[in-house]
Amino acid sequence: MDLNLTSEEIQFRDEFRPWLATNVPADWAERREESLDSRFEYLRAWQRKLFEGGWTGVSWPKQYGGRGANLMLQVIFWQEMALASAPPMANTLGLGLIGPTIIAFGTEAQKTRYLAKILSAEEIWCQGFSEPNAGSDLASLQTEARLDGNFYVVNGLKTWNSYGWVADWCELVVRTDPNLPKHKGLTVLLVDMKSPGIIVRPLRQITGESEFAEVSFRDVRVPVENVVGNVNQGWDVAIGTLMHERGTFGAGLQITFRRNIERLIELAGQLRRNGKSAAQDPLVRQKLAQCYAEIEVMRWNQMRAFSRISAAGVPGPEGSIQKIFWSELNQRLQQVAQELLGSYGQLAGISPHSVDKGIWAYGYLRSRGNTIEAGTSEIQRNIIGHFVLGLPRSY
């Protein structure tokens, strides 16, 4: 056990940190309030800048535009991005999920065709997984693809597609053989979102934003060379993607949470409770300390999980607890923020009295999605029960 950074890790950090200090756009804090739509080109330009600096795809192979480095450097990349309060990159799903899936399952031609453009944000990606009647039970999905010569013809409806409204490409899971058992007849296709027959309708969510979209497919023709992995073995590919969803993605999250608790501690010094500073109120102190502690435990869990992945090449059993831990912790943190801020907690950013431009009211609502997106807490507990503890399948 050695929690100090290696010389290689220090060297990477010491190169990246000053680059960020020079290049992180200064106006991000103001842009944050704009609608997703209007700030998207800004985020695309920022990713382009990172790409040109050679910082995107740290752990991706060099021949496809990555840096060819190990997983720990990728983790440090996300941490440094968070420490610098850098804007997120535009192609979140391409970088975090679809790129790694193509690296793991794609053909040489697919890797050459798609990967570099994911890194440069030239092509934005979305995922077509969930359907109105296939959420947690993803394998029951009904969107069908029928072979017609050298094309698959796709019909169906996908929902909760993050970035669906702006995506150029989609990693789509379809049913290619309805006669096989539900997990066996699925295939993953890479679909050009400009194909005729695709209609994208934004979904308005609890926060008022539209991060997600509903995408319908009507006789959409997809060339057979766009199959990822083997036909009718798409479940393995889709699960591979979801494993990445629980991968290094969260490395920067812990730093964001840490920044939030530090800000709440600062605010506690300015607010009043029972005739004294809220920072001196025993209950407030207990709750802030609990959040602070859980964020540290989340960090240590992550460090163990990343160490395991980098040593063994595969996620260890502790990896499966990360999603539950961060999502439920964020909900507790947002609730503590609301309790601490009291009446201020509800104010929108446009109110002249708002605290931190309304991020606490927004964060409170947004955090409800955390235990649903990327696999509900219930599904995560099923995964631990069955795959980690070896209990019988419950469904």
Add this chain to the structure above:
Amino acid sequence: MQFGLNESQEILKQNARQFFAGECPMTHVRRLAESKQPYDPALWSKMAAQGYTGIIFPERYDGLGLGKVELILLMEEAGRALLPGPFWSTVALAGAVIDAVATDAQKTRYLAPICRGEVRSTLALLEAGAAWDLADAKLAANGKLTGEKLFVLDADVADFILVAAQSGVVLVEAQAPGLSITPMPALDLTRNFYAVQFKETPAEKLGDGVNLARALDIATAALVAEMVGGMQRVLDLTVDYAKMRKQFGKPIGTFQAVQHQCADMYLETESSRSAAYYAAWALEHDARDAATATSIAKMYASDACRQVGNRGIQIHGGNGFAWENDLHLYYRRAKTSETMLGDATFHRERIARLVIDPVPTSCGGNDRSSR
């Protein structure tokens, strides 16, 4: 950065697991608990022969000279086996205190016999107010000691007792005049508490006592590791039971109401383990956040070990409530450990003092006496 165990750490952990499985099986734990025998001298000698009694202490005092991480791994396995007796109080508590505060001559006299397995010891800290704050250790020592300490673990088998006094740490020999030790019967059947009275009892001052807070942090991290081992065992027993016990024609582990509780037990156990390991590493390397990390670990594990025990008993149903089942032995130990050296509420307040209140740089946030 590598948070995993290295090869020698893995070997130490595996060896300890085999050692306790062979030398301290549950039948043996039960025999000791039910015979009211405080510990097994033969087992103690075998542990000393393994070097366990001197694991973290310098070789010049006949210790093994290993680090806090190694101590934590050993304690985890001891906790898994529910090792009865004064191992934690002698090595991780009294030993760490002597190592931190005593002079070289005192270490040769008191620490070396601990390392060699010749003596047992403990620390008397709590007074009638039952507060874990060092500032509440009010007993005055001036060559002689008069007064009472409560909740002193393993006092009746200690060859000497360390006492946290107002002026620092003092040492009282078991045969000293004016010393009387009376049992405080409690929940835990595998570890015993005593009230210790001093009446004009001769007491030797140990060093200057300035490093006591750090020694208590080492003992706290070791206790957390022991709790993790216990949680792991309760989780294993419960998962095995959920696979075997059938109702409605299926193993009860098939039902999500049961399965999700097992998943939560797993989350709580692994998270406590991460915290124990991190705290040990931070203490070993005198990291800036060592005190905070230790309190976080104890806070988290104190709540987690209770919840793991609650869930374990619930999933076992009536069997979990039965005396014959081993669960209650772990449950009792967990409850004692939850309170020992400060429960979650105590440590949350200590964390608040370390991270919310402005801390004078002179004490680096590492001063337990100010908590």
